[in-house]
Amino acid sequence: MRAPATAATLPRLLAGISDEGPCALEAHQRLHGPLPPPLRSKRERTALLDEVERARLCGRGGAYFPLAQKLRAVLAAGHVRAPRYVVANGAEGDPSSAKDRTLMRLLPHLVLDGVAIAGDLIGARGAVLAIGADAHDAQSALERALQERARADEGRPRTELVTVPNRYISGQETALLRCLEGGAPLPRFASPPHQRGLRGQPTLVSNVETLAHLALIARYGADWFAQLGSGHEPGSVLVTLWGAACNPGVYEVEQGAPLGALIDAAGGAAAPLRAVLCGGLAGGWVDSSEAAMITLDNRALSKRGLGLGAGTLLLLPEHACGLAETARMLRFLAAEAAGQCGPCRHGLPAIADCFEETLRGHRGARGSKRLLELAALIDRRGACSHPDGSARLLRSALRVFARELEWHARNGLCPGCEAEPILQLRPARAPRALAISGAREGARSLR
Numbered sequence: 001m002r003a004p005a006t007a008a009t010l011p012r013l014l015a016g017i018s019d020e021g022p023c024a025l026e027a028h029q030r031l032h033g034p035l036p037p038p039l040r041s042k043r044e045r046t047a048l049l050d051e052v053e054r055a056r057l058c059g060r061g062g063a064y065f066p067l068a069q070k071l072r073a074v075l076a077a078g079h080v081r082a083p084r085y086v087v088a089n090g091a092e093g094d095p096s097s098a099k100d101r102t103l104m105r106l107l108p109h110l111v112l113d114g115v116a117i118a119g120d121l122i123g124a125r126g127a128v129l130a131i132g133a134d135a136h137d138a139q140s141a142l143e144r145a146l147q148e149r150a151r152a153d154e155g156r157p158r159t160e161l162v163t164v165p166n167r168y169i170s171g172q173e174t175a176l177l178r179c180l181e182g183g184a185p186l187p188r189f190a191s192p193p194h195q196r197g198l199r200g201q202p203t204l205v206s207n208v209e210t211l212a213h214l215a216l217i218a219r220y221g222a223d224w225f226a227q228l229g230s231g232h233e234p235g236s237v238l239v240t241l242w243g244a245a246c247n248p249g250v251y252e253v254e255q256g257a258p259l260g261a262l263i264d265a266a267g268g269a270a271a272p273l274r275a276v277l278c279g280g281l282a283g284g285w286v287d288s289s290e291a292a293m294i295t296l297d298n299r300a301l302s303k304r305g306l307g308l309g310a311g312t313l314l315l316l317p318e319h320a321c322g323l324a325e326t327a328r329m330l331r332f333l334a335a336e337a338a339g340q341c342g343p344c345r346h347g348l349p350a351i352a353d354c355f356e357e358t359l360r361g362h363r364g365a366r367g368s369k370r371l372l373e374l375a376a377l378i379d380r381r382g383a384c385s386h387p388d389g390s391a392r393l394l395r396s397a398l399r400v401f402a403r404e405l406e407w408h409a410r411n412g413l414c415p416g417c418e419a420e421p422i423l424q425l426r427p428a429r430a431p432r433a434l435a436i437s438g439a440r441e442g443a444r445s446l447r
């Protein structure tokens, strides 16, 4: 193991960012040293797999599944000599998240190192890095990085960069695989990717941030990784802080850090807060008084029915209308569904319609009861978890904005409904809002 260039403090992933643009190969290697050589024997592979297991690195694409378990499943699947593939998931379909795009744009070599190491671990024949079609800045950073490292990567399987449609569902792993094979982003469920993935072969699908953490664990080890974080969730995590923060942007935080510390690191709240949306569009609202007590780790969040998901935190100011924000999100989620199953084809549009009618006061006090009935009809009934995310968002909005709901039932739209949305849904996704200096400051001050 190398002596850590990034100490047991933050920033770790973001240590290489600068105002100059993407971190070039030379600067990247100056910081972290060269990519460890390919694993030559089963013994070396087992040793690194054990290290990843000890690090307890969990996926950062939303579900927090342990990476080591996934790697072992890919290795155990199929024929011993079956070709295996790595798919790095940089689709980032949730428009409330910008951390993957930021990571790929600023630190392309860290992500590509992670792809190469994952490839070593499963003896991959090839790797694909999938990226959203609108992430032009990240695409050009990765293209340049791939050219820069062509010589250093000799002897390793090729990493191909492939763009996928800007759809919420594109990042769902089986929809992503279908896109990579030339199809539309539609989830499929014959068998999981570790058994039948790219080209029908055992495939590791991992989020790009997960792979960037892997690149550091392979260099510095599990003990170093665990020097940050809470006991059960070691390490750091990237979050996208939007809305009423003085410096919105992408921050690296220690797992288990208080949300209040992140907001302070982002210059504080720009206005008194009404609520926080935790975990992105498939996440949940939490009242500002409760938000002041939450810490950013999944175990603690799950006790409140919340999760970090893709790492988005949206600060809703008091003058905004949380119900109007939720109505736009529910409409977006209904429009973005693949429409293959009943809950998506019928349930999500019905929820979006009923929510808007409730907001306008057309359903009186019966609106929320009907919405809860509709949520129960779609829960766990889709072939993927997309409808469950919408139901979670809906229920949390009904709970947190109960006061506003009563007002809307009597009076219809409020002044906040007419205001500029706090979260811009596609196509107005604005990478300009990402404060690089904010990210550095946030990364520094959360320890």
Ligand SMILES: Cc1cc2nc3c(=O)[nH]c(=O)nc-3n(C[C@H](O)[C@H](O)[C@H](O)COP(=O)(O)O)c2cc1C
Residues within 6 Å of the ligand: 058, 059, 060, 061, 062, 063, 064, 065, 089, 090, 091, 092, 093, 094, 168, 169, 170, 171, 172, 173, 174, 205, 206, 207, 208, 210, 211, 384, 385, 386
């Ligand atoms: C509707 C839906 C959308 C998803 N979108 C993304 C995404 O944009 N990026 C991502 O990495 N994972 C996304 N996921 C999770 C992936 O299916 C998969 O679990 C993940 O890429 C695995 O990587 P990880 O283990 O590193 O988290 C999505 C899942 C669902 C159900």
Ligand code: SF4
Residues within 6 Å of the ligand: 169, 187, 337, 338, 339, 340, 341, 342, 343, 344, 345, 381, 382, 383, 384, 385, 386, 387
């Ligand atoms: S639940 Fe929705 S998004 Fe998931 S597979 Fe079915 S139609 Fe597609």
